[in-house]
Amino acid sequence: MLIATWNVNSIRARLPRLLAWLQKRQPDVVCLQELKVEEAAFPFAELAAAGYHAAVCGQKTWHGVAILARSEPRAVRRGLDDDPHDSQARLIAATVDGIRIFSAYVPNGSTVGSDKYLYKRGWLTRLGRRLRLQEDLGQPLLLAGDFNIAPQERDVHNPRQWEDSVLYHPQMRQDFQELLACGLIDLGGSHLPAGTYSWWDYRQLSFPRNDGLRLDHLLATPMLTSRCTEVLVDRDERKGDTPSDHAPVLARFF
């Protein structure tokens, strides 16, 4: 079983690449982030033709997450669902082939100390509460997505340059560890070599210089982690015409 996560940075802009990549990799489940469309404008027909069901939590212009799956997603739940005033579409959950799957788009946080940064910290706390209170963490569960956090020094090409950034600030790394303390394991942290990145800024030739960060993660409960045989980043998807700034991350399970 092959499960992937990919921040596509607009599903409309990325649809031709996404369809070609699905054909190439044949993943069973794909967690998508940054759709930038309402559910009504989501390309259900094109993905169905490619063999995928889709559970979508969309939003106009910003954010938006989905779970694509060859099997029909069950028990779909949209949003963090704890605050009626929070309309940001950043989380969707569904059960696929007996695994509870989450696709998450953690807030970027802008700059340390900003309102958006406080929202990011609060959102991570709320996500942890949701997992602890409402999910059975003894069952196979996979939380995948763009966390906008590089967890370790080995996940940043130039750590000193990024120390003050919301993507690598020590507080962010601590918040990430507290999320793991729910009972999740970062599959990339153990299966990927140091210096494996999933995001490179569009600016300043970051990708050719490999000035990247590992921001996209698959977090699994212990029994599911023991079934993981390999994790890889599909670096080729950051190359060529009109790439997303993120590359897909894939994990294989037996």
Next chain:
DNA sequence: ATGGTTGCTTAGCAA
């Protein structure tokens, strides 16, 4: 050096 690139929406924001 507060730059630079992309996408959504069409001037400015978010990432």
